[in-house]
Amino acid sequence: MAFTVGKFGPAALGNLFELILTFYATAALFVVVVLGIIARIVGFNIFRFMAYIRDELLIVLGTSSSESALPQLMAKLEQLGCSKPVVGLVVPTGYSFNLDGTNIYMTLATLFIGQALGADLSFGQQITIIGVAMLTSKGASGVTGAGFITLAATLAVIDPKLVPGMAIVLGIDKFMSECRAITNLIGNGVATVVVAWWEGELDHDKLRRGLMRQHDPSSEQEMLSVG
Numbered sequence: 001m002a003f004t005v006g007k008f009g010p011a012a013l014g015n016l017f018e019l020i021l022t023f024y025a026t027a028a029l030f031v032v033v034v035l036g037i038i039a040r041i042v043g044f045n046i047f048r049f050m051a052y053i054r055d056e057l058l059i060v061l062g063t064s065s066s067e068s069a070l071p072q073l074m075a076k077l078e079q080l081g082c083s084k085p086v087v088g089l090v091v092p093t094g095y096s097f098n099l100d101g102t103n104i105y106m107t108l109a110t111l112f113i114g115q116a117l118g119a120d121l122s123f124g125q126q127i128t129i130i131g132v133a134m135l136t137s138k139g140a141s142g143v144t145g146a147g148f149i150t151l152a153a154t155l156a157v158i159d160p161k162l163v164p165g166m167a168i169v170l171g172i173d174k175f176m177s178e179c180r181a182i183t184n185l186i187g188n189g190v191a192t193v194v195v196a197w198w199e200g201e202l203d204h205d206k207l208r209r210g211l212m213r214q215h216d217p218s219s220e221q222e223m224l225s226v227g
Helices: 002-008 011-042 046-052 054-063 066-079 084-097 100-116 123-139 146-158 160-170 173-198 204-215 217-226
Strands: none
Touching (some): 011 100, 011 160, 046 054, 046 173, 046 204, 054 066, 054 173, 066 173, 084 173, 100 123, 100 173, 146 160, 160 173
C-alpha cells in the first residue's frame, strides 16, 4: 500500500476502493443472479442455501481460504440430500477447477492494471482476458493468496508489460481474497447439488427439509448430530 501511494499518489486509494466495490458487486451479482437462476432450476433458493452453509461461510471469511471449510461443506452437502459419491468427487474437483470468484477477480484486476498503466487493450485482448482467466484460474488452489499468484500468469499472457502492475493491487489483495474464497465456496456447493440432481443422486425431500430447518437452530443441531 505504501508503494502504491508513494508511486501513484493518494488519489490511487480512491481508485483501489472502487475496484474493491466493483469486485464485490460483480461477485454478488454472479451469486444472486447466475447461481440463483441455476438453483431455481434445480428446485432450491440460493439465499436459503447460503443460510444453510453460513457457518462455513464465516470460517472462510475469517481465514480467506475455502480449504478451511472443506470437510464441513462435504458433510453438510451429504446431509442436504447429495449422494456421498457425488460429493466426494465434485467438491474436491471443484476446489481446483471451479473457482468462480478467482476468475472474476483476475478479469477485473487485469483490466484495472491495464487502465492504471495506460495500456490500450483492444476488444480482442479483452475477450482474451476472459478466456485466459478461465484457464489460469483452474490452477489456483484454495490456499490464501493463490489467486494473486495466478494473476501473474494471466498478465504475462495478455501483455508481459502488465506484470509489474501487480504491485498496484498487492495492498488490497487481502480484502478481495475473502470475497474470492466465499464466492468459490458457494459456487462449489451449488455445483455439487446441480451435479447430484443431474445424475439423479439428489434426495429432494432431504434438500427441502434441510433448507427449511436453517431457521431452527435446534433442528439443525439435531440434523448434524444424526449425520
